[in-house]
Amino acid sequence: MPEGASDGAVHPGEVIRLEKVVRQYVVGSNVVRALEEVDLVINEGEFVAIMGPSGSGKSTLMHILGCLDRPTSGRYILDGVEVGRLNDSQLAVIRNQKVGFVFQQFNLLPRETVLANVELPMMYAGIPRRERAQRARQLLEEMGLANRLAHRPAELSGGQRQRVAIARALANDPALILADEPTGNLDTNTGAEILRIFEDLNRRGRTIVLVTHDPNVASHASRIIRLVDGRIVADEGGAAA
Numbered sequence: 310m311p312e313g314a315s316d317g318a319v320h321p322g323e324v325i326r327l328e329k330v331v332r333q334y335v336v337g338s339n340v341v342r343a344l345e346e347v348d349l350v351i352n353e354g355e356f357v358a359i360m361g362p363s364g365s366g367k368s369t370l371m372h373i374l375g376c377l378d379r380p381t382s383g384r385y386i387l388d389g390v391e392v393g394r395l396n397d398s399q400l401a402v403i404r405n406q407k408v409g410f411v412f413q414q415f416n417l418l419p420r421e422t423v424l425a426n427v428e429l430p431m432m433y434a435g436i437p438r439r440e441r442a443q444r445a446r447q448l449l450e451e452m453g454l455a456n457r458l459a460h461r462p463a464e465l466s467g468g469q470r471q472r473v474a475i476a477r478a479l480a481n482d483p484a485l486i487l488a489d490e491p492t493g494n495l496d497t498n499t500g501a502e503i504l505r506i507f508e509d510l511n512r513r514g515r516t517i518v519l520v521t522h523d524p525n526v527a528s529h530a531s532r533i534i535r536l537v538d539g540r541i542v543a544d545e546g547g548a549a550a
C-alpha cells in the first residue's frame with residue numbers, strides 16, 4: 310500500500326466495495342450526474358459483467374473501478390484501500406499494483422516488442438529487470454505466445470495482441486482484472502477464444518469485471534450488473550452490498 314494510504318472498513322473476501330458513489334460533471338451551466346448513489350460489492354473470485362445502454366454510466370463506473378477517476382461523493386474501497394483518500398501519485402501506485410487493464414483497442418506500445426509490453430507494468434512497479442523478463446516470458450508462454458516474444462504488435466493478429474494485453478494485465482498479480490469491451494475488435498471465433506481465457510483465469514481464482522454492451526459476451530460471466538441512468542437496476546447472480 311502506498312505510504313499515507315488509509316484502509317477502509319475491513320470486509321474479508323471483498324475486492325470492490327462502493328458505498329453511495331456519485332459522479333457528477335459540470336458541462337457548461339449544467340451538472341450531469343453520471344452515477345447516482347451506486348452501492349456495489351464484488352467479492353474475490355467473481356466474474357462480473359457490467360452492461361447498460363449508451364449514457365447509462367458504465368464507462369464512468371469502469372473509470373472509477375480502475376482508479377482512473379474518483380467519485381464526487383461516496384466511498385470506493387479497492388482490496389482494502391479507500392481510493393478517495395489517495396493523492397494522485399498514490400492513486401497511480403494503486404492502479405499499477407491492484408488493477409490489470411484489458412482494452413478493446415489493446416493499447417500496446419507499437420514500437421516495443423511483445424516481451425517489453427508485458428514487462429512495462431513491472432518496470433513501473435520497480436521489479437528488477439531479470440525478474441520481470443522471466444515473469445513476462447512465463448505469462449506469454451501461458452498465452453501461447455512463446456514464439457512471439459521479439460515481435461511487435463503490428464506483426465500479430467488481433468487475437469494475439471489481445472492475449473499480449475491479458476498477459477500484461479496479469480504482470481503485477483493484480484487483485485482485479487478490468488476488461489473494457491475486450492472482444493469488440495475481434496471476429497466471433499477469436500472473441501470466443503479470448504472469453505475462454507477469461508473463464509479459465511476466473512476458474513483459477515481471478516476476479517474479473519468485464520464492461521460490455523453485448524449480451525453474448527456478458528453471458529460468460531457468472532453475474533451481470535445492469536445500469537440505466539447512472540443507477541444499478543438489476544444485479545443478476547450477485548450478493549447484496
